[in-house]
Amino acid sequence: GAGVSQSPRYKVAKRGQDVALRCDPISGHVSLFWYQQALGQGPEFLTYFQNEAQLDKSGLPSDRFFAERPEGSVSTLKIQRTQQEDSAVYLCASTPLRTGELFFGEGSRLTVL
């Protein structure tokens, strides 16, 4: 596909369940970002990859959050033992350069009951 693809688009989890969210960036894009967007808020930075290297994970809210990009392409954001406060839209964005235009996916909406 031409754009950033995220799956699933919607996920409902019971509190305590583990979830995995997938991001397929635009082919050739070096940089990949994950953001968390709570209702009525702007996107909040979670983590950043340059190829397969996770260069910044300072935004991950707790050690229950884990992200990987093992081959420098597809990335997975994993949330263990989900809590209600994890309910949000998780956005993935990629860019060919370190800075400049971010290309966003449509997001994965997580609802934790």
Added chain:
Amino acid sequence: AQRVTQPEKLLSVFKGAPVELKCNYSYSGSPELFWYVQYSRQRLQLLLRHISRESIKGFTADLNKGETSFHLKKPFAQEEDSAMYYCALFIGNQFYFGTGTSLTVIP
């Protein structure tokens, strides 16, 4: 501390009227600033960046370092401008986004 402030959550203007969406930032270095837009049922996308000094869809934004502002302006609003607008500041490896302003252009 909030790096980017967008004081207006909601803004309504009539078609043909001027529109200004406010953005203030907090950063002592040389900022890289952007405006992103999200139209209904579409993904977030870049509208413009200050470094390119361009006008996109009639919108412009001027960086004012003295006031630490990067307000988005358009002289004549159109109905298709109705959307959510986010101001963003890039520092290091991170984009800091404001909370967004929902613009409604009334026909």
